[in-house]
Amino acid sequence: MPDLNFAIFLLIGSFILFLVLRVPITFALGVSSIITAIYLKIPLMSILQQMVKGIQSFSLMAIPFFILAGEIMGEGGISRRLIEFSNVLIGRVRGGLAQVNILASMFFGGISGSAVADTSSIGAILIPMMKKNGYDADYSVGVTVTSACQGVIIPPSHNMIIYSLAAGGVSVGKLFLGGFVPGVLLGVGLMIVSYIIAVKRGYKKGKKISFKEGIKIAKDALLGIMTAVIIIGGVLSGVFTATESAAIACIYAFVITFFVYREIPITRMNKILYNSLKTLSLVLSLIATAQAFGWLLAYLRVPALATNALLTMTNNKYMLLLFLNVLLLLLGCIMDMAPLILITTPILLPVVTKLGMHPVHFGIMLILNLAIGLCTPPVGSALFVGCAVGEISIEKITKSMLPFYLIMVVVLILVTFIPNIVMYVPNTFMN
Template identity: 60%
Template sequence: METFLLLGTFVILLILRVPIALTLIVASLATGLYMNIDLATLIQQMVEGLNSFTLLAIPFFILAGEIMNEGGISRRLINFANVIIGWLRGGLAMVNVLASTFFGGISGSALADTSSVGSVMIPMMKKQGYDSDYAVSVTVSSSAQGVMIPPSHNMIIFSTAAGGVSIGSLFMGGLLPGLLLGIALLIITYMLARKRNYPKGQPVDKKDIPRILGEGILGLLTIVIIMGGILSGYFTVTESAAIGALYAFIITFFVYRDIKLTKMGIILKNTFKTLSMVLFLIGTSSAFGYLLTLLRIPALVADTLINISPNSAITILMIVVILLLLGMIMDMAPLIVIATPILLPVAIDVGMDPVHFGVLLILCLAVGLITPPVGTVLFVGSAIGKLPIEKTSKGLLPFYAVMIVMVFLVAYIPSLSLYFPNVFVE
């Protein structure tokens, strides 16, 4: 009865479109009251879920992304990508993919990527003759790909939920699959552009190229500083995030100088707003996860999956299907906290490395970000492009196919996720 109450309340509230954080806490409180659990215990679990030094890196990553976003980094990265690849057939669409890859490595947020790059690129692509559904599809799929490129605060959330998996290993584990997915998206973007005869990009004036490249590289150095500090061992993840935020502040306000220091108030407000949502989700997910463990639901799921088939390949397939389905109905952050303690033991039982599983989980949930009915990135992209969700989803079909292929490659070829960690971290 307790299990039915916990999961039933959760599903009903989810169907009623109650915000996910409230859904988690209401289901937890209702079940706790039924089980006569002291509610202070649930509050303690929420606090415990947030009581992690590692999580201190998240506000700095969010702050760095907000500073660079407000300071015009998205426009500079678009110009930078345009110099590299914009001259090809469908070049503007390919610039979109490349810029999202760069920006994802700075912000670590698919939603911020879509809002920032998409607000510039989607109207620009439509103006130059690209179909609206294609422009939105390119934007949201490449933004989802960006969460794989380090640094990613979602990897930090997974590390915490998994009990302390190396964040450096997770960052490096996501790098190769993220880059390969970006290349695959560039290929499908180019193929569709040729098939539909989209225009070539406008050539860049040669005298502007040094300035554009210099400004773009200055922005991308944020990633180098963060990853270099972590991999060299000079900084912890939190220290690297703080230094990255400081660098972003200096570059934005004293080098680019597109905005005044008075804008810092708005930047901090946006940072606190995003951070409060992320931390509230982590806290409520921790209370929900505590009850799942108390009711032995993870153990039940693990036994069920393993008993269905002794074949590890089949078990991995079931894990992938579960993650893809869950990603369609829940947001990424709470799902990481909830799904990790349930599915990670299953993955370890069939021989998966925790880093391999973490990369696979993030990639599957990235697909969910652009999949109806609850794909937040899909909604934002459709709103920017002024398109109904149904039309955008139809235009996304070729991009879905590419991403699903990449999911299965990551699932069944562990070296894609483990090669860089083994070389650079261990």
């Protein structure tokens, strides 16, 4: 008879060992699951069935459409238009380009739903522009990378769909709405910090734009922003599911990019499809192997054991939530967002629901935690992209990003301990 305690050690220990050996996380999840299944004498066909089951979900069909829509809009000039529109709204203040950067990220995040896409597209334009206008490289990259993390909070976000799947079918519409206030709150906090640093360093204001020119820029950018409106409006009104709204937004993005903006030829669609399929293959293979890993965790009763262990640590709800935040922040520093959502949700969700936390509230708290991990070393993917674009080392930029990290943690604490920041909008519009 296999020892279940040893099986738990084998599953989790082999996974950690593979990570230390820098094995790609999809293979680490899959191989550790297979090793544990062999030890438990579970037929390997059961593991394969779980992997197939993991990607056999109607909700997951929204992800390829979100990815494709984001790729189309990113290639087709939407980034530049959003930057120009943001400059009209807020570019005149001290350190105006930093404020434009944050606001443009807020808009673009609502379209692509990806921090890395935001960093690579917005950052490729604004980081060189900021440096040319006298902004320090560390400040330019720091603003870009931290503001890009709004992209996974402000809807639509494919990470929310992954969480919905891992949590057993939490409403995607409520998750989308729950991310609005925290995402805007994060953006406002970053704007305040950016302004303080800009004043301290003596950065200049942006140039004045005439009213007539501002109206023209706003009209041009509105077509791109409508992509997010279609997705959110469709889900909120109940006319579309998240999958259907993503598909319609994808068609809309295609029409606007190739027949209205017309900045790129239709032949560029080959590259867009290739990039989308490459991203999608990574996401789906990760979900498949994480499903098998999660099934073994449930088979070994790890979620129940973790719940009992955490609840015996302290009876204080606030101390336990604080501990979970610290744990997730540390995990976010060493692992990427999607696998952490898939692995930690089945383990931690039962804990927080016993504390009375709503699954939507926990989902936003979890995603915000892991969003911070995207811009922290050693494996922050948004940080790597930002440093590559800004031509600066991670070592040089980390210290200057501390004020930005601080405001992100402050927003995280507010989101954790004030449920209405997350729940007010979904409770108001989706009873």
